[in-house]
Amino acid sequence: MRRIALALVLAASAILVGQEAPKAQLDQGIEAFRAERWRDALDDFGSVLANPQTTIEKPEALYWTALAAMALGDQATAEKSIQTYLEAWPNGPRVPDLLYQKGRILYGRQDWQGALVAFAAFMTDAPSHELYSSALYWSGECMYALGRLDDARRAFVAVITKYPNSVKVEAATYRRDLIDIEFREEELLKLLTWSHEESLRSVEDFRRKERSYEQAIAVYQNELADIKRGAATDTDKLIADLRSQVADLNAKLGASQADLASTKAELDAMRSAATKESQAAALGQQQSTEVPGSAVPPSASLDAEALAAKARALDLLAFYLSKLSGGGAE
Amino acid sequence: MSQLRRLIGAAAFAIVGVAAASALEAREGLVKIVVDETTARFSLYRLVDVAKDRYEALFFDQDPRTTSLTLSFDGRQYRLGDSAEFRQAISRTSSGVSIEFRSAFAHVTERLDFARSSGASISDGIKISIDVENVSQKDAPVGLRYLVDTFLAEKSGIHFRTPGAERTTNETLYLGDSVPDWVETPGETANFMIQFKGDGLVKPDRVHLANWKRLNEAPWTLDASSARNFTLLPYSINDSAVAIFWLPKILASGAKTSVVFAMGSFNEKGYPAAQANNGTEELFSKTVLNQPTTTDTKSLMEADLLAVRDLLTRIDLVLSSGSPPTPDEIAAWKKILDLLEERKKGY
Numbered sequence: 039m040r041r042i043a044l045a046l047v048l049a050a051s052a053i054l055v056g057q058e059a060p061k062a063q064l065d066q067g068i069e070a071f072r073a074e075r076w077r078d079a080l081d082d083f084g085s086v087l088a089n090p091q092t093t094i095e096k097p098e099a100l101y102w103t104a105l106a107a108m109a110l111g112d113q114a115t116a117e118k119s120i121q122t123y124l125e126a127w128p129n130g131p132r133v134p135d136l137l138y139q140k141g142r143i144l145y146g147r148q149d150w151q152g153a154l155v156a157f158a159a160f161m162t163d164a165p166s167h168e169l170y171s172s173a174l175y176w177s178g179e180c181m182y183a184l185g186r187l188d189d190a191r192r193a194f195v196a197v198i199t200k201y202p203n204s205v206k207v208e209a210a211t212y213r214r215d216l217i218d219i220e221f222r223e224e225e226l227l228k229l230l231t232w233s234h235e236e237s238l239r240s241v242e243d244f245r246r247k248e249r250s251y252e253q254a255i256a257v258y259q260n261e262l263a264d265i266k267r268g269a270a271t272d273t274d275k276l277i278a279d280l281r282s283q284v285a286d287l288n289a290k291l292g293a294s295q296a297d298l299a300s301t302k303a304e305l306d307a308m309r310s311a312a313t314k315e316s317q318a319a320a321l322g323q324q325q326s327t328e329v330p331g332s333a334v335p336p337s338a339s340l341d342a343e344a345l346a347a348k349a350r351a352l353d354l355l356a357f358y359l360s361k362l363s364g365g366g367a368e
Numbered sequence: 369m370s371q372l373r374r375l376i377g378a379a380a381f382a383i384v385g386v387a388a389a390s391a392l393e394a395r396e397g398l399v400k401i402v403v404d405e406t407t408a409r410f411s412l413y414r415l416v417d418v419a420k421d422r423y424e425a426l427f428f429d430q431d432p433r434t435t436s437l438t439l440s441f442d443g444r445q446y447r448l449g450d451s452a453e454f455r456q457a458i459s460r461t462s463s464g465v466s467i468e469f470r471s472a473f474a475h476v477t478e479r480l481d482f483a484r485s486s487g488a489s490i491s492d493g494i495k496i497s498i499d500v501e502n503v504s505q506k507d508a509p510v511g512l513r514y515l516v517d518t519f520l521a522e523k524s525g526i527h528f529r530t531p532g533a534e535r536t537t538n539e540t541l542y543l544g545d546s547v548p549d550w551v552e553t554p555g556e557t558a559n560f561m562i563q564f565k566g567d568g569l570v571k572p573d574r575v576h577l578a579n580w581k582r583l584n585e586a587p588w589t590l591d592a593s594s595a596r597n598f599t600l601l602p603y604s605i606n607d608s609a610v611a612i613f614w615l616p617k618i619l620a621s622g623a624k625t626s627v628v629f630a631m632g633s634f635n636e637k638g639y640p641a642a643q644a645n646n647g648t649e650e651l652f653s654k655t656v657l658n659q660p661t662t663t664d665t666k667s668l669m670e671a672d673l674l675a676v677r678d679l680l681t682r683i684d685l686v687l688s689s690g691s692p693p694t695p696d697e698i699a700a701w702k703k704i705l706d707l708l709e710e711r712k713k714g715y
Contacts, residue, residue, distance in 0.1 A: 151602075154602040154603070155601070155602045157602075158599070158601045158602035158605055161599075161605045161606065162597075162599055162601070162605065165525055165606060166525075174605065177602075177605065181603060186603065189581075189603045189604065191431070192431075192604070192607070193605075195430040195431070196607075198430075199430065199519070200519075200522065200523045201523075337692040340692040340693055340694075340695065340698060341687065341692055341693075343693075343698045344683055344686060344687055344692075344693050344698060344701075345687070347679075347683060347698065347701040347702060347705060348680065348683045348684075348687075350705045350709070351676050351679050351680045351683065351705060352680065354672070354676045354705070354708055354709065354712065355673065355676050355677060355680065357712060357715075358669050358670075358672060358673035358676065359419065359673070361669055361715060362418065362419035362666070362669055362670065362673065363419050363420070
């Protein structure tokens, strides 16, 4: 009876020792991970997962396996561990972290859409997570790579404005500025295309006009040749008629100019008389109304007063700013 | 061709110089309005540090295009500032800023007037009045939508507070009488509010709180889904906005219609209708007639700094108007300056 009892106690102890083993190995792996001995850590986590006695340690072992594999650059193992965790423990405490890591893996593989979905799931799941701003930044990078510049810019600006202490602020600022430059470049390209099309249209227009001018010149040249070939006698008669008309008109012009000169002389005499009269009248009026010191218009003096008030206000402003910024008075 | 080259050069210069694009700025009290002259969109700021002259944006200001006014005219929607069918003009007024949009069929005037919330002695918000005139030859249904790209309460996850809800985590649509008096987006240093109901305001028909991208990509209204939150997977995460609608109503040819709402620093009692006019009269009232009751020197100096800054704005406005100031106004300025200089001796 005593032997049976002893055997039972030994068996129970063995079970207990066996249950502690995965936990101890997991701790050992975490220790190795912290010491940056990624390979050792991975071996320890692998042993934990391979141990048939492992139960509650399994999700943690998967989580640390993913991290150690990522540190080693073994993305396939990392992704597999993450996927196993997410499927087996969809509400587990490590889900947000693993979603973030999944996003990073997919980003590294240039699966922008998949990474974007993983980062979005992470941000929705853990809005207060310390990696939130980093996830936002990586989302921006994914959208940038997908050519969704407006959306990417908005994500980068959100990192800058909402998380000014994030490690990603500098990178986000650079990306935002880069997008702004790309927008401008795009506009310039549009302008260039437009100007090129415009210049092609101008060239076409020029050629069309050139053709029509050439046709017109040909028509005029034909007409000129016809004239030259036409009756010379008709032309001589026409010239003689025109000369006699010019002589008549010259005679009439001489008579009209003589009339105009005499009329002008009369008008000048009348104007000079009128000017003398008006000057005499104005002198009398000025003597009766002139007041000394009224040369400055009233609006100018009001403006000067306004400027003086502005100067006083500026002095006050400088005083307050100096005082409030701790610079002392005046 | 040389004319074409000059045109292209000017356009290229304009585009390359986007970063230095001109903006009209107007300040009064605690408020600053900055209007982008290219897009005719404005940003609103609140003074958070008087000595350092530091302002904080009350809604998203990194890209002013994200807050927009849309006109629905005869069944078609025009985003003002983007639509090629409208010419725009921006000007400073004695009480704020005026933005005009003109087309062959409608004239829209958006006035941004500085306003004081209930009990405030200086401006801490603005009233937005939008007038629409039907200049077409026929009667047409006319409506307006204002999309405000809020952002202060996104990080905290509160998104919106209303008189009936401490936080809003899902898309919400208010229709008709259910439209709240106001919505607030509480931030870390400044709290922003939009007031819909109150004296002198024109209650909107519909207020939609939703993801910004969802609202922005819809040309007009969109069906609300209370199951949605403020994320639009996977491109837009935790990004909220308010769309305010005055639904289309028939506007006769030649007739005008107006809507008014207010926005600015949060004050549960909102922005009352009756206020002294802005400018010297108001400045005189708050500086000379209602002297501050506090004895704290720093607070007094901050109040005086704001008063002298408003006075400078007023003087500049008068000087640039082309017509001289009136003797009464100059007397008021002198009185204000005498008082401030007298107080200065005690600092």
